[in-house]
Amino acid sequence: MVKRCSTCGKLTKDFAEFPCPTCGEKLVRCKHCREIRNKYVCACGFEGP
Ligand SMILES: [Zn+2]
Ligand SMILES: [Zn+2]
Numbered sequence: 001m002v003k004r005c006s007t008c009g010k011l012t013k014d015f016a017e018f019p020c021p022t023c024g025e026k027l028v029r030c031k032h033c034r035e036i037r038n039k040y041v042c043a044c045g046f047e048g049p
Helices: 031-035
Strands: 015-019 026-030
Touching: 026 031
Parallel strands: none
Antiparallel strands: 015 026
């Protein structure tokens, strides 16, 4: 299964999926963005570490 990373927008097979703490929308993060601790921004405006 391939998903699009919410942070970098790339398609990835190696991802973590979790709900946004604010709106519950599913966020997807690829391994790369986890490793470099890239910030993610949800559609609702929430920014995470
Ligand atoms: Zn990414
Ligand atoms: Zn959100």
